[in-house]
Amino acid sequence: MGFPVAVLKTENLSRNFGGLAALTRVSVEFRENEILGIIGPNGAGKTTLINVIAGIYLPTDGKIFFDGKDISQLPPHKRCRLGISRTFQLVRPLPGLSLIENIMLGSLFGRGLGQKEARLKAEELCDFMGLDRVTRDISRMTSLEIKKMEIGRALAPEPTLLFLDEVMAGLNSDETREMIELVKRIHNRGITVGIVEHVMRVIRELTDRVVVLDWGELLAEGPYEEVSGDPRVITAYLGEEA
Amino acid sequence: MNRWKYLLYLAIFIVLLTLPLYTGVYLLNVVDIILIYLSLALSWDMLLRSGQISFGMAGLFGVGGYAAVLLHLNTGVHPLFSILLGGLAAGILAWLIGTAVLQLRGMYFAIVTLALAEIFRVIVRNLPDLTGGPEGTVLPSAIFSGNSTKTYWLVLAVAVISIIASEAFRRTRIHFALTSIRNDEVVAKSSGIDVFKYLVFIFGITSAIQGLTGGAYAHIYGFVSPDGSFSVDFTLLPIAMALLGGMHSTWGPVVGAVVLGGVSEFLKLKIPYGHLMVYGLIIVVAILFFPRGIVGTLGQRFKNTHRG
Numbered sequence A: 001m002g003f004p005v006a007v008l009k010t011e012n013l014s015r016n017f018g019g020l021a022a023l024t025r026v027s028v029e030f031r032e033n034e035i036l037g038i039i040g041p042n043g044a045g046k047t048t049l050i051n052v053i054a055g056i057y058l059p060t061d062g063k064i065f066f067d068g069k070d071i072s073q074l075p076p077h078k079r080c081r082l083g084i085s086r087t088f089q090l091v092r093p094l095p096g097l098s099l100i101e102n103i104m105l106g107s108l109f110g111r112g113l114g115q116k117e118a119r120l121k122a123e124e125l126c127d128f129m130g131l132d133r134v135t136r137d138i139s140r141m142t143s144l145e146i147k148k149m150e151i152g153r154a155l156a157p158e159p160t161l162l163f164l165d166e167v168m169a170g171l172n173s174d175e176t177r178e179m180i181e182l183v184k185r186i187h188n189r190g191i192t193v194g195i196v197e198h199v200m201r202v203i204r205e206l207t208d209r210v211v212v213l214d215w216g217e218l219l220a221e222g223p224y225e226e227v228s229g230d231p232r233v234i235t236a237y238l239g240e241e242a
Numbered sequence B: 001m002n003r004w005k006y007l008l009y010l011a012i013f014i015v016l017l018t019l020p021l022y023t024g025v026y027l028l029n030v031v032d033i034i035l036i037y038l039s040l041a042l043s044w045d046m047l048l049r050s051g052q053i054s055f056g057m058a059g060l061f062g063v064g065g066y067a068a069v070l071l072h073l074n075t076g077v078h079p080l081f082s083i084l085l086g087g088l089a090a091g092i093l094a095w096l097i098g099t100a101v102l103q104l105r106g107m108y109f110a111i112v113t114l115a116l117a118e119i120f121r122v123i124v125r126n127l128p129d130l131t132g133g134p135e136g137t138v139l140p141s142a143i144f145s146g147n148s149t150k151t152y153w154l155v156l157a158v159a160v161i162s163i164i165a166s167e168a169f170r171r172t173r174i175h176f177a178l179t180s181i182r183n184d185e186v187v188a189k190s191s192g193i194d195v196f197k198y199l200v201f202i203f204g205i206t207s208a209i210q211g212l213t214g215g216a217y218a219h220i221y222g223f224v225s226p227d228g229s230f231s232v233d234f235t236l237l238p239i240a241m242a243l244l245g246g247m248h249s250t251w252g253p254v255v256g257a258v259v260l261g262g263v264s265e266f267l268k269l270k271i272p273y274g275h276l277m278v279y280g281l282i283i284v285v286a287i288l289f290f291p292r293g294i295v296g297t298l299g300q301r302f303k304n305t306h307r308g
Helices: A046-054 A076-082 A099-110 A115-129 A143-155 A173-188 A200-206 A224-229 A231-238 B002-017 B025-048 B057-075 B079-101 B106-125 B148-171 B173-183 B185-190 B195-221 B233-245 B251-270 B275-289 B293-307
Strands: A006-017 A020-026 A029-031 A035-039 A061-066 A084-086 A161-165 A192-196 A209-214 A217-222
Touching: A006 A046, A020 A046, A020 A061, A029 A192, A035 A046, A035 A200, A046 A076, A046 A084, A046 A161, A046 A192, A076 A084, A076 A099, A076 B185, A084 A143, A099 A115, A099 A143, A099 B173, A115 A143, A143 A161, A143 A173, A173 A192, A173 A200, A192 A200, A200 A224, A209 A224, A209 A231, A217 A224, A217 A231, A224 A231, B002 B148, B025 B057, B025 B148, B025 B195, B025 B233, B025 B251, B057 B079, B057 B106, B057 B195, B057 B233, B079 B106, B079 B195, B148 B173, B148 B195, B173 B185, B173 B195, B185 B195, B233 B251, B233 B275, B233 B293, B251 B275, B251 B293
Parallel strands: A020 A217, A035 A192, A035 A209, A084 A161, A161 A192
Antiparallel strands: A006 A020, A006 A029, A006 A061, A209 A217
């Protein structure tokens, strides 16, 4: 057993918004082909962490290494082409494009494929996700279908690291089950997954390790069973006793 | 089905090409103006597909006109070649300006483009040695010595170039890039699109079309002047045409230009002093009741009846 290889690593990553420290000196590691849970109370900085890693915000301080290369100052489209992909907490379908075209976007620009190949790739991804690929008005799709479409768009550039930001939110229990299985199959494609989730049952079932954020700081790190017993984590979630 | 469509296009094109055979000089001049506005309306719509609104068409139209006329006069290049150079000049200028200002979006970008037209006009007015100052510059002779058939073919060529460019943008990956930038820039960036590069590119291309159109216009009428070449008409009328015809398509601005251009000419004859009021009324009614424009509304009808 060698050391696990880190696909992506942050070092003392900080991000301020004006006077608000959304992230403070966060150092985390995403190891090759693991599913890492990112948990913490509302406003803990989970989505900010994804946004800084994906390049939507530049860090105020600290560094991000992807495949050993410093990508801290790269613009988001370049990070996507390198292999970092993500979905959004609030779904963001593009209404000007059809279902297939939404997914094609990822391979057209993230992978540089031509339209024909991108369409084939999008159809293959639809089949992989169990998404009816008939071209439909995306305003008529269910919330599960839109979530799948977003995952498809994020998978289309063939990322090595995929962030899923609360993909289970708003799904019923059957749909949640289906989504859990989908995440497992994505993982089986050899993709490292970072998953933000509030449903602990999902985190317990899916993740190899979790990191806990609170007020923008890294509170704990380790397998879910260990971390969930940590008194600091319990306090963060439930609050101090009065 | 598709073959019929192309046959139809071909037939329309042949009719347009041979139009001078069946019409008089007057009608041909009206069509010239319609085609000029059609090209401008299309170029405005092409940029709009990225979500950016330009009020600077008159500026680049005027720059193209001045560049074409001055290059022809001072270097003796063929008028046709100088028109191409006018387009190129406007495109390069827009590319440089775009690099500086395309960090701005929406209304902020729109206001900058509005200022551009005025800035160019002021510059041109204050360089009398080069541009002829407030009086402008008159060419010794209009292009093709004013032959209305050849003149018509020239503007037809400009319009066809604009239509081909617009369709190319609708059928290639550019369509995906512009649509996603318009809908959600964060998604566009996260999907690997270099948003800034595409915006500068599309601003440059659409400005080049405006410059090309301005060059053709200047050579047809044989003169350029600060108030004539940078007239606000070249900004406002194309926008009205694109809105009336339907945004985000090739055929919307085309239909809008033909309808509004034709109506405006007709009204000019019927009510010489009030035609602009009626014109404005048409635009207001169209935007209130058909926000998708003629093509968009008909397209929706067609889709609905076919869905059953």
